[in-house]
Amino acid sequence: MTLHLTHEQLCDLILADSSLPLEGEFQNEIHDSFTTDSDVVHAHLQACPVCSAELRSLRDSLSHFRDASVGYARQEFAHSYARRSSIAPPHSFLSQPLYWTAAALVFVAALFPLSMNRQHPVSNTTTPTASVAPQTAESDEALLTDIDQKVSADVPSPMEPLADPTAGANSATSTSVQRID
Amino acid sequence: MSSRAVTSDTNSMAQHAQATPLDDMASIVATYEQRIFRFHLISIRDRDVAQSLTQDTFVRAWSARESFRGDCSISTWLMRIALNLVRDHTRTDRFRFWKRVSETAVDVSDISAHIPHRDSSLESRLIASEQMALVWESVAQLSERQRSVFLLRFLEELELSEIATITGLPISTVKTHLYRALATIRARHNATHKDSL
Numbered sequence: 001m002t003l004h005l006t007h008e009q010l011c012d013l014i015l016a017d018s019s020l021p022l023e024g025e026f027q028n029e030i031h032d033s034f035t036t037d038s039d040v041v042h043a044h045l046q047a048c049p050v051c052s053a054e055l056r057s058l059r060d061s062l063s064h065f066r067d068a069s070v071g072y073a074r075q076e077f078a079h080s081y082a083r084r085s086s087i088a089p090p091h092s093f094l095s096q097p098l099y100w101t102a103a104a105l106v107f108v109a110a111l112f113p114l115s116m117n118r119q120h121p122v123s124n125t126t127t128p129t130a131s132v133a134p135q136t137a138e139s140d141e142a143l144l145t146d147i148d149q150k151v152s153a154d155v156p157s158p159m160e161p162l163a164d165p166t167a168g169a170n171s172a173t174s175t176s177v178q179r180i181d
Numbered sequence: 182m183s184s185r186a187v188t189s190d191t192n193s194m195a196q197h198a199q200a201t202p203l204d205d206m207a208s209i210v211a212t213y214e215q216r217i218f219r220f221h222l223i224s225i226r227d228r229d230v231a232q233s234l235t236q237d238t239f240v241r242a243w244s245a246r247e248s249f250r251g252d253c254s255i256s257t258w259l260m261r262i263a264l265n266l267v268r269d270h271t272r273t274d275r276f277r278f279w280k281r282v283s284e285t286a287v288d289v290s291d292i293s294a295h296i297p298h299r300d301s302s303l304e305s306r307l308i309a310s311e312q313m314a315l316v317w318e319s320v321a322q323l324s325e326r327q328r329s330v331f332l333l334r335f336l337e338e339l340e341l342s343e344i345a346t347i348t349g350l351p352i353s354t355v356k357t358h359l360y361r362a363l364a365t366i367r368a369r370h371n372a373t374h375k376d377s378l
Contacts, residue, residue, distance in 0.1 A: 011363050015334075015356075058363075058370060061312035062335050064296050065320075068313050069336055071295030072287070073219035080218075080232050 005051045009041055013055055014062070202255060203246035210239055213256055216337070217263050223336055224267045224328065226287040226321075234270060238263045253346050260337070261347045264329055271325055289317045315373055319366040327365075330358040 005013075045052045203209060217238050222231035241262050242249075249258055293310040320328055326348075333344045345352045 007364060007367070008360060010367070011360050014363065015359065054367075054370070057312070057374075058367065060309070061316050061366070061370065064309045064313040065316035066336055066338075067297050068292045068295045069223050070219065071297070072292045073222050074215070075295065076222060076228055076231075077215045077218050080228070 004048060005041065005044060005055075010051070010055060010058075013041070014058060201246050201249055202251065203242060203249055206239065206243050206246075209242070209255060209259075213259050214239070216256070217259055220260065220263055220332065220337060221267065222287065223332055225270065228287065230270065234263070234266045237266055241266070254343075257343055257346055260333070260339075264333075264347055267329070268325065289314050292317060311373075315369055316366055319369045320362075323362050323365060327358045327362040330355055331362040334359060 045055065214235060218231055218235045221234045221238075222228065225231055225234065238259060242259055245262075249255075253261075293313055296306075296309045296313055298306050298309070320331060323331060330344055330348065330350075333339045333347060334341070339347070341352050341355050344350075344355050348355065350358075
């Protein structure tokens with residue numbers, strides 16, 4: 001026989017603490033072990049101040065740990081909930097038409113400068129393009145017409161007779177020369 | 182019975198088959214958010230991370246709501262997701278780094294202020310703070326699995342069968358983890374008592 005409770009016996013006593021719920025199978029197991037060892041364990045706890053003091057101290061420690069953790073977590077949860085509530089608009093506020101109207105106005109106001117910026121470059125670029133394009137087409141047409149005329153001519157232009165500025169005088173001279181020949 | 186009635190019955194049956202208990206996520210969040218947050222906070226010991234993981238828990242639950250077959254309670258299912266998130270988080274190197282430098286890390290002094298004092302004697306308060314700090318520091322020394330099982334039992338006060346369902350371990354293994362966790366706490370407890378004597 002050992003002098004004190006074994007670790008498993010002590011743990012079973014802690015796990016079987018009445019403040020904690022136990023599931024059926026384990027409770028039966030604990031109950032069975034108690035029915036066999038119950039008298040021995042309880043007799044030992046009553047007779048041994050070391051084991052009873054240690055059991056009480058461990059139970060108190062675990063109880064303080066749980067109480068403090070639950071209290072702290074509750075406080076932190078409330079703080080985080082308050083922070084989130086202060087950031088997000090209240091739910092009832094979202095359902096008001098005034099809120100959505102204001103949101104739409106802000107959206108349109110934000111889009112207005114963008115649309116203005118988009119229209120200005122378009123108007124600046126389309127005007128020169130529209131004026132230049134017909135001129136270019138017109139000059140191309142004239143150039144092609146000129147080329148067609150030159151190509152379709154019977155006599156190439158370098159071989160055409162020179163134009164005589166003194167057509168009347170020359171005719172008289174030429175006749176006289178012909179006569180001399 | 183008309184064909185329209187048959188069609189409407191079929192549609193309602195199909196909707197009923199597709200509906201899950203997790204469809205009303207708003208009420209589920211309202212019911213379980215504080216509990217999930219508490220588990221994350223005490224497991225990770227960081228307020229910001231606990232908030233983030235709490236949100237992730239419900240996002241994952243919503244994403245996987247159709248896989249919920251109802252073979253366990255919603256709280257058990259949520260706690261399983263929360264436990265997996267804690268496990269994923271604590272296994273990263275990033276966690277170890279931020280644990281050292283985080284400003285939102287929970288200190289034992291933050292916790293000890295929340296011990297309820299049933300009597301007002303200074304000595305009993307000091308003893309209670311010391312006992313709480315002893316468990317708090319011992320839990321930090323536990324392995325990841327022992328810590329999870331310990332917190333599920335002694336913080337969340339879950340039954341062993343629920344812990345077994347959440348962790349996917351046999352009940353006997355859950356008990357073994359609890360024995361070892363209590364052995365660590367007990368060893369520290371005894372060492373403190375010897376030092377005080």
